[in-house]
Amino acid sequence: MSSDLQDLYQEVVLEHSKRPRNFRAVPDANRQAEGYNPLCGDQLSVTVHMEGDVIRDIGFQGQGCAISRASASLMTGAVKDRTLAEAVALFEQVHALVTEGPSAVDVESLGKLAVLSGVSEFPARVKCASLAWHTLRAALEGRSTSVSTE
Amino acid sequence: MSTPGFDVRRVRADFPILHQEVRGRPLVYLDSAATGQKPQAVIDALTRFYTHDNANVHRGVHILSERATQAYEDARESVRRFINARDAKEIVFMRGTTEAINLVASTYGRKHVGPGDEVLISAMEHHSNIVPWQMVCDAVGAKLRVIPVDDRGELRMDAVDALLTERTRILAVTHVSNALGTVNPVRELVRRAHAKNIPVLLDGAQAVTHLPVDVQDLGCDFYAFSGHKLFGPTGIGVLYGRLDVLEAMPPYQGGGDMILSVTMEKTVYNRVPHRFEAGTPDMAGAVGLAAAIHYLESVGMAAIAAHDQALLTYATQALSAVPGLSLVGTASEKTGVLSFTLADVHPHDVGTILDREGVCIRTGHHCAQPLMKRFGVAATARASLAFYNTPEDVDALVRGLHKVREVFQ
Numbered sequence: 001m002s003s004d005l006q007d008l009y010q011e012v013v014l015e016h017s018k019r020p021r022n023f024r025a026v027p028d029a030n031r032q033a034e035g036y037n038p039l040c041g042d043q044l045s046v047t048v049h050m051e052g053d054v055i056r057d058i059g060f061q062g063q064g065c066a067i068s069r070a071s072a073s074l075m076t077g078a079v080k081d082r083t084l085a086e087a088v089a090l091f092e093q094v095h096a097l098v099t100e101g102p103s104a105v106d107v108e109s110l111g112k113l114a115v116l117s118g119v120s121e122f123p124a125r126v127k128c129a130s131l132a133w134h135t136l137r138a139a140l141e142g143r144s145t146s147v148s149t150e
Numbered sequence: 151m152s153t154p155g156f157d158v159r160r161v162r163a164d165f166p167i168l169h170q171e172v173r174g175r176p177l178v179y180l181d182s183a184a185t186g187q188k189p190q191a192v193i194d195a196l197t198r199f200y201t202h203d204n205a206n207v208h209r210g211v212h213i214l215s216e217r218a219t220q221a222y223e224d225a226r227e228s229v230r231r232f233i234n235a236r237d238a239k240e241i242v243f244m245r246g247t248t249e250a251i252n253l254v255a256s257t258y259g260r261k262h263v264g265p266g267d268e269v270l271i272s273a274m275e276h277h278s279n280i281v282p283w284q285m286v287c288d289a290v291g292a293k294l295r296v297i298p299v300d301d302r303g304e305l306r307m308d309a310v311d312a313l314l315t316e317r318t319r320i321l322a323v324t325h326v327s328n329a330l331g332t333v334n335p336v337r338e339l340v341r342r343a344h345a346k347n348i349p350v351l352l353d354g355a356q357a358v359t360h361l362p363v364d365v366q367d368l369g370c371d372f373y374a375f376s377g378h379k380l381f382g383p384t385g386i387g388v389l390y391g392r393l394d395v396l397e398a399m400p401p402y403q404g405g406g407d408m409i410l411s412v413t414m415e416k417t418v419y420n421r422v423p424h425r426f427e428a429g430t431p432d433m434a435g436a437v438g439l440a441a442a443i444h445y446l447e448s449v450g451m452a453a454i455a456a457h458d459q460a461l462l463t464y465a466t467q468a469l470s471a472v473p474g475l476s477l478v479g480t481a482s483e484k485t486g487v488l489s490f491t492l493a494d495v496h497p498h499d500v501g502t503i504l505d506r507e508g509v510c511i512r513t514g515h516h517c518a519q520p521l522m523k524r525f526g527v528a529a530t531a532r533a534s535l536a537f538y539n540t541p542e543d544v545d546a547l548v549r550g551l552h553k554v555r556e557v558f559q
Contacts, residue, residue: 005506009557040498041515041528063528065496
């Protein structure tokens with residue numbers, strides 16, 4: 001396998017895509033949004049339970065490729081118990097990581113999310129990696145309309 | 151495999167784009183249902199037109215305008231011959247299949263489809279043969295009805311008669327499915343619709359590239375196709391309409407070339423086909439399309455169809471042997487389109503890994519979301535064959551699929 005493919009489909013990515021974490025609807029959600037990628041038909045929903053300013057619980061459901069599932073799964077782990085502002089800041093970091101590559105961000109601070117760095121070598125797959133994040137942002141901002149990557 | 155009278159190596163030599171390495175491997179192009187590659191003859195025709203003959207058509211008295219007009223109208227005659235229309239006036243140049251269907255929907259459709267009427271399409275249509283009809287139906291309060299598709303991807307012909315009602319104003323159906331490759335029994339559909347005086351539009355975008363097409367034999371009222379899929383330039387396409395039908399239709403867009411005279415009070419519209427070609431047309435595109443048609447005629451559509459069938463058989467067997475692969479669309483009559491899923495690997499991941507092996511396929515819903523829903527998938531991977539493809543291309547695809555299985559084991 002070529003090295004950029006190895007970077008894209010890292011062990012952690014494959015593992016999260018096969019066994020996604022928090023793959024469920026949060027029962028007492030008070031924020032939620034739908035995300036849709038019209039290019040490929042992928043769709044997912046993100047449900048969040050906020051306590052004040054803090055994301056106490058988060059889940060996602062839907063269908064998508066390995067990259068979008070892994071990104072969504074990793075996202076749920078990364079933003080749980082974070083404040084809204086921290087989650088939005090993380091969104092910006094991940095967006096920079098998948099569009100511009102690891103040199104654009106402080107990779108250390110991203111923890112497990114750093115495995116998404118391989119995406120930047122695959123411009124056609126950036127939308128897969130960012131769908132869950134756009135959806136989360138819409139949920140946090142209380143936008144009820146579904147978000148689209150187009 | 152080999153097809154008598156057809157030398158695929160000679161054909162490939164005519165397509166410069168095929169002779170390159172991508173990602174360090176020889177390019178394997180299996181996405182011709184999305185767009186076809188161009189033979190050198192088409193590229194040269196475009197260059198020649200712009201180098202020697204370019205001027206506006208139907209306007210000037212000068213030599214260049216004469217040449218450009220001649221080239222443009224000669225191209226119309228080439229298209230007429232290619233699909234065996236009776237009269238070159240039946241050939242309207244469009245931007246592509248999409249515009250051709252939109253023209254029929256918004257002229258013929260708006261004139262003849264009224265409240266409570268029905269438009270009949272099929273479940274395997276491309277969005278471009280769904281949405282224009284939905285727009286007409288929404289605007290006038292008509293109903294869109296749909297011929298269902300069976301599990302193999304064939305039209306349910308047993309359902310057709312009941313769907314052709316006294317309220318049906320037009321039947322619009324694809325000749326060949328872009329997502330499944332199914333060749334529909336369009337002659338029979340035309341026969342049944344015409345028995346009830348219902349006109350028929352055929353979307354021929356995926357058919358003209360694989361099969362000899364004779365519009366008089368098919369008997370359809372409209373036939374639409376795109377130049378770019380037919381190994382010609384982008385931006386040019388064709389609407390064939392039977393002359394009496396076209397002549398009774400109101401114009402599409404207003405502008406220059408589609409008029410005989412204009413005063414501020416009244417405009418007299420031009421004759422067909424010019425009535426439907428407002429503004430400066432894509433002259434170079436028409437010339438390029440004619441060059442593509444001449445090229446295809448020199449190879450021979452019968453030989454192209456035979457090669458397609460042989461390669462389809464080879465590819466169907468080769469793909470069926472890949473563990474976990476299931477073909478979507480197994481109609482008894484097909485062209486070289488292989489839509490498939492691979493175990494629970496998402497088609498996008500299949501496409502990305504194949505791309506790294508130099509193999510270009512299409513992944514997604516193929517602009518046929520209702521059809522994807524029918525088969526219970528959000529997307530498929532689709533390899534589509536053209537007459538320049540070889541068994542070695544199929545072998546490269548299969549090797550790539552084994553790579554996919556390795557990554558996702």
